[in-house]
Amino acid sequence: MNLAHLHLLLNHVPTIGFGFGIGLLAASLVRDSEDLRRASYVVFFGVALVAIPAYLSGKAAHYILQTEPDLAQDVVTAHQNAAMLALIPMEIAGFMGWLALWRFRRWHPPAVLVLSIVAVALMARAANIGGQIRHPEILGAGAFAYAPPWPSPAAMGAAFVLDNPWVWPICEVLHFVGLCLLFGVTLLVDLQMAGFINGVPLAAVNRLLPWAMAGLGINIITGMLFFLAAPEQYTQNSAFTWKMGLVLLGGLSLLYPTMFDQEQASTFDMLHAASTRKLIAACSLVIWIGVIFFGRFLPYLGME
Amino acid sequence: MTSVLAQLEQSGLATWIRESGVLYGYPLILFFHTLGLSTVVGLSAAIDLRLLGVASTIPLASLDKVFRLVWAGFALTAATGALLFIADATKHASNPAFFVKLAFVGGGVATVALVRRRVFHGQQHGAFLAAASLACWLVALSAGRLMAYVSEFIS
Numbered sequence: 520m521n522l523a524h525l526h527l528l529l530n531h532v533p534t535i536g537f538g539f540g541i542g543l544l545a546a547s548l549v550r551d552s553e554d555l556r557r558a559s560y561v562v563f564f565g566v567a568l569v570a571i572p573a574y575l576s577g578k579a580a581h582y583i584l585q586t587e588p589d590l591a592q593d594v595v596t597a598h599q600n601a602a603m604l605a606l607i608p609m610e611i612a613g614f615m616g617w618l619a620l621w622r623f624r625r626w627h628p629p630a631v632l633v634l635s636i637v638a639v640a641l642m643a644r645a646a647n648i649g650g651q652i653r654h655p656e657i658l659g660a661g662a663f664a665y666a667p668p669w670p671s672p673a674a675m676g677a678a679f680v681l682d683n684p685w686v687w688p689i690c691e692v693l694h695f696v697g698l699c700l701l702f703g704v705t706l707l708v709d710l711q712m713a714g715f716i717n718g719v720p721l722a723a724v725n726r727l728l729p730w731a732m733a734g735l736g737i738n739i740i741t742g743m744l745f746f747l748a749a750p751e752q753y754t755q756n757s758a759f760t761w762k763m764g765l766v767l768l769g770g771l772s773l774l775y776p777t778m779f780d781q782e783q784a785s786t787f788d789m790l791h792a793a794s795t796r797k798l799i800a801a802c803s804l805v806i807w808i809g810v811i812f813f814g815r816f817l818p819y820l821g822m823e
Numbered sequence: 824m825t826s827v828l829a830q831l832e833q834s835g836l837a838t839w840i841r842e843s844g845v846l847y848g849y850p851l852i853l854f855f856h857t858l859g860l861s862t863v864v865g866l867s868a869a870i871d872l873r874l875l876g877v878a879s880t881i882p883l884a885s886l887d888k889v890f891r892l893v894w895a896g897f898a899l900t901a902a903t904g905a906l907l908f909i910a911d912a913t914k915h916a917s918n919p920a921f922f923v924k925l926a927f928v929g930g931g932v933a934t935v936a937l938v939r940r941r942v943f944h945g946q947q948h949g950a951f952l953a954a955a956s957l958a959c960w961l962v963a964l965s966a967g968r969l970m971a972y973v974s975e976f977i978s
Contacts, residue, residue: 631858692965695861699964707889719885726878727869730877809856815857819850 522579522754529573533609533647536566537639542755544632556627560616561774563635567613568770570642571593572763574606575599575746577591579754591652596650603673607643608634621728621777673747680748687748690741697741700734701805705769708776712800714793720778721796728773735770757821762813769806775799828912833940840910849910854905858932860967862896864960874942883943890939897932920966920973927963949963 540562547555579598584590612634618628638684680686710716711724746753753759776799805820813820840849846951866889908915915921923972934956942949 688969692968695964696961697959697969698857699861699864699868701865702861703867703869706862706865706892707869710889710892716885716888719881723878723880723882726880727872730869730872732878811861812854812855815854816846816850819846 521583522576522760523583526573526576526580529576530649530702533566533570533573533605534639534642536562536569537609537612537635537642541632541635541639544635552666557620557778559657560620560631561778563616563631564613564620564774565771567610568767570606570609570613572767574602575754575763578601578746578750582751582754587655590657594648594652598645598652600669600671600673602643602672603667603676605645606640607672609638609642610739612638615642617732617773617777618729620774621725660712676744677747680744686744690744691739694745695740696733697737698811699737701731702734702811704728704731704734705773705803705807709800709804712776712796714797720780720782721776722782725776725780728777731773735773753817756817758813758817759821761816762810765806765809765813769803769810772799772803772806805809825913827838828916831909832912834909836906837909837912840906849907851883851923852903852906855899856907857894859898859900859903862901863893864931864964866893866896867931867938867956868960869929870935870938871953871957873940876948876950887943889940890943906924914974915970918970918974918977924963924966924970927959927966929965931959 540559541563543555543559546552547559574639580596582600584595595819612631615628615631615634619628620633680690707716707727708721708731711719711721777794779792783792840852843849869884870889872878873883879881895961903941934952936951938956941947
């Protein structure tokens with residue numbers, strides 16, 4: 520198993536997952552079901568998280584394949600550009616889905632529906648171009664025809680970092696600001712869930728969570744800029760693979776304090792919730808410390 | 824002064840940190856430094872946000888215990904920071920970013936202590952202190968992160 524396998528495993532998730540999420544959202548509108556709507560937001564958030572390693576592993580697959588003589592480089596480039604163009608609305612839709620879950624009380628931004636439809640259409644286009652890399656039988660008029668009229672945020676991002684020497688250091692500063700926000704707020708939430716902080720309900724502490732999400736957002740954007748500017752530094756590094764796996768788990772673990780913050784009525788449910796919360800808090804703490812560990816060890820560990 | 828720094832830098836411990844090349848040397852110290860600083864800055868930022876009106880349903884008294892963890896994080900950051908400093912003492916001592924960082928870490932620590940004394944155990948409304956604390960940590964973090972680039976620039 521290598522990262523090219525992982526790309527094959529993950530690359531259908533964004534398109535199919537978002538299609539499923541849109542189906543749930545549409546059904547929730549027809550039946551006016553709050554539960555279905557929340558389910559669709561969970562799907563958008565989770566799939567948006569998985570879409571990140573799907574994109575990153577694609578770059579690793581490209582590295583593995585680049586020595587193949589019959590690899591259609593222009594199709595690969597068109598596929599990567601199309602994927603990044605789709606990833607951006609997908610991440611925004613996932614974030615807005617999370618925000619709708621967090622606000623909870625009947626706040627339903629129409630932007631989630633619009634963005635998710637835009638994202639799934641762009642992702643389907645990226646998938647279609649990607650399919651042509653290994654399936655010449657479906658190759659149409661030639662991939663170069665895709666390239667010029669579509670904006671290419673991936674190439675723009677890489678050029679932005681490489682052409683301006685101040686961008687990388689500034690992004691590192693911002694990456695640390697994001698890290699402190701994300702780690703500080705999740706640590707506080709974890710301390711509450713573990714029972715370390717008394718006299719405050721989870722529902723009050725979780726009002727801080729958007730700041731953790733803002734930190735996560737800052738770090739996804741700055742991290743992606745690092746990746747675009749120097750992809751081999753990351754795709755060829757196992758510490759980075761571990762870090763991204765843990766970021767995915769950490770992001771998913773944020774769903775618990777977001778969604779299950781209500782205090783239970785019966786003593787039995789309360790005790791049950793307390794042990795669940797302790798477990799989630801311990802996992803979340805280990806995960807985020809692991810993220811910092813592998814991030815910090817990236818230059819020292821796992822270089823080939 | 825310079826000779827003291829050079830002596831420090833040539834001590835066995837400093838040489839080991841710098842040159843051992845093992846993962847439990849310099850990289851591990853750097854990891855604990857990052858873990859400590861993100862605990863200090865992250866938790867105090869969360870407290871500052873609360874004082875600035877975010878999540879205002881959190882009772883202040885419930886956060887009083889959190890300061891213990893902030894100080895524990897600070898102890899870890901300071902101890903690992905001292906080790907990282909002696910490993911490259913002369914280089915850091917000639918880096919203006921390092922002194923900016925130290926000054927604003929001092930400012931950050933002072934504001935955290937003041938927040939605890941005057942807001943948590945006093946009557947003061949903490950918005951101004953909280954804003955000052957956030958600003959101190961932001962500058963300290965930026966200067967610390969930019970140290971490597973500044974030292975490259977001036978050498």
